[in-house]
Amino acid sequence: MHGTIPTSGTPRQPRRVPLVLRLALRELRGGLSGFAVFLACIALGVAAISGVASISRSLSDGLGREGQRILGGDLAYNLINREATEAERAALTREGRLDTVALLRAMATAPGGDAALVELKAVDPATYPAAGDLVTDPAEPLANLLAPRDGVPGALADPALLTRLDVKVGDRIALAGHDVRLRGTIRTEPDKIAGGIGFGPRLLVSDATLRATGLVQPGSLNRWSYRLILPAGADLDAAQARIKAATPEAGWEVRARTNADPRFAKSIERFTQFLTLVGLTALIVGGVGVANAVHAFVERKRPSIATLKSVGAPGSQVVALYLTQVMLIAALGTAIGLAVGASLPFVLDALFSADLPLPLNPTLAPGELALAAGYGLLTAFAFAITPLGRAHDVPVSGLFRDTVDPARVSPRLRYRLWLVAALALLVALSVVTAFDRRVALIFIAAAGIAFGLLHGVALGLMALARRLPHPRRPAPRMALANLHRPGALTPAIVLSLGLGVTLLVTLSLIDANVRRTISASLPARAPNLFFLDIPSREAARFRAFLGEAAPTGKIEEVPMMRGRIAALKGVPAARIRPPEDAAWVLDGDRGITYADALPEGSTLTDGRWWNAEEGREPLVSFEAELARQLGLKVGDAITVNVLGRDLTARIFNLRRVEWRNLGINFVMVFSPGTFRGAPHSDLATLTLPGGTDAAAENRILRGVAKDFPAVSAVRVKDALDAVGDLVGRLVLAIRGASAVAVLASLFVLAGAIAAGHRARLYDAVVLKVLGASRARLLAAYAVEYAALGLVTALFGLIAGSLAGWVIVGSVMKLDFRLDLSGALAAAAAAVLFAVLLGLAGTWRILGQKPAPYLRQF
Incomplete structure (x- = not known):
């Protein structure tokens, strides 16, 4: 038998680092020169995605950790338009310590007659807050602050x-005709988030004051x-099951501390997805960089690649x-x-x-960070494999003479398949995690x-430049040639800037x-005032009052309940x-x-629509969309819980509703016989001729x-201001995230200009030897x-307008108006920036002496 058999005493050879990795690490010892834009693009996109994901995770963890405080307890049982019965309260009290809070809207009136809508909150000072801390100024016990003094x-x-x-x-204000004295201000309200968005400031009183x-x-x-x-250690699910068994007909809306505000949590997830997609946009734009x-x-490494291939290195090893x-x-x-x-x-x-208005629990999110890392590495691979793959089949002679006779080689099928695989993984990650x-x-x-469109624009511009007649003047002639010559910057600049x-x-x-929709369009056609909680016994007197106060106004009045x-x-x-x-239709109560x-x-x-005879039956009209x-159609049954009772009605018709005029309308409109004899209040609107009239509105209020x-x-203007403030904050967050994508575009633009440095240097040296002045070269480059800037700006205006039209009209369901004032300014700034950045990138080239570079070419 030939050979030797290793024994247990033979020392094991150390594992050698693979040759490709050793060579790669050795070449990297020279530094990262030329990769500043590469690093910036990857780091910026990954930072945007991981930052948004980390903040979202921290908010979600904060909501989970602070669930008891946000909810006001371990469990919250909510009722609309009625209080719990003694039996229902007893079922709750058997499970633990009970705290009752009433929430409603009311009008507060100052001594001078000014009135304002308030979000009224009535609590038991002895038990509120059951969880968390109410911080007031002055910092006194709540019972002392809300207790009567001098009646x-x-x-x-x-x-x-x-x-x-x-x-x-210290001043008095009137609440439904009853005086209360302002004893202090609220600095922190522990359960504020669970109350949702309010259209007026908070006013906190005792439950006894509310009843009075x-x-x-x-x-x-x-x-x-x-x-x-x-009690400590109690089982949430078991407690819920016992309460449900004891109160089967109560019609509770139930929340638990583990899911204190599911609507808010969903909003965080939706907004996180949007910002993540914006961050992914930044990363994809950075991929061009x-x-x-x-x-x-690869251009810089051509001598090294040629050397490796000339000594026998296969193309696949060079690419690797x-x-x-x-x-x-x-x-x-x-x-x-x-x-970051x-x-x-x-x-x-x-x-x-x-x-911060929201509970934030800063934490490291390994899953979200791993996802962001996957996005970054896949993007880098997808955009790098094609430029690297082209070096596989270029002959050594072609590599050495590429400066004067560029080789045009497409990457092999394997590299194109790797590109497809990387893009498929990016798509899968985006969809699966969305x-x-x-x-x-x-x-x-x-x-x-x-x-695809931007690539087509670049190719079309290059084709047009080839076919246009050559200008007589040198600067325009050279500029036209630069647009379509081999190695032109046209594709990279059009893509990044576009x-x-x-x-x-x-x-x-x-x-x-x-x-415009919030501040201009809606107020022009919307009611001026909404009136809630009009007692049905006073509806006629209230209508007469409005008729006298605004004889030319339009009054609408309907009965309203919650279900x-x-x-x-x-x-x-x-x-x-x-x-x-x-x-949202199934989440919580709706006006009916x-x-x-x-x-x-x-x-x-x-x-x-039903006639008088048919209207005696329980029928409902439902919003069509x-x-x-x-999955509802005419004839289907809908069961609603109103005032603690379940009532089933049949869909008699479907209707499309114009919500944007802010008139009185509902998802569900029932036949009159459905709620015959049920207690209700009325809802009314008043529309003044000529639009907003602050003086008339204040007089009526x-x-x-x-x-x-x-x-x-409710003054419509105040409600729209509240919505506008919320929208403004969202727009600010969107702008901040989008600024990352725009910044990535600028990095890519700078990188594209830097990538053309070698070709521009060669051109400049040759032209300067032939007598071209720096001013003439600058004019050509300008x-x-x-x-390029004008073409991409025109494309951006058209594509951005189409995208805005789709988003505003189809997604937001708003009227779209082509207002290009801000868009034109952005496009003009982009053109100016492209020219200035391009000239700044070529200024140093034009100042070089020709002799040292002529020896290299």
């Missing part, structure tokens, strides 16, 4: 109410929340060597981005913890179309249309999984009404507060960059 009960107010009514702590005002009456709009603190940087890297280098650098950029993104929640908590997969697919399709301008124009149009959908076609609402766009005739602003799409999403203290009035 006048106390109240605590949001500081905004003091400003709105021009009062101070007479605001709680049959049919009035109020919400009763019964918060339970369970990666491709440019890798292309420039430089791909390893590129991915090591991408890993470094990814690590930088992850470090992971630190963002901790930075926010350290700097703004006292000002909160709304439809939105993710739309984004991917839009990104693909944008890349994406940036498109994004800027889209955001500008969305911002302009949303703000919650309990079942659809016999299936309990808790078991239905509706589409995201329709989930009954009517003899089709409401104004509605159009029947299926069926007909929501019915489609919920003061009259309502004086003569109808139980009626709550014309070239201006032409």
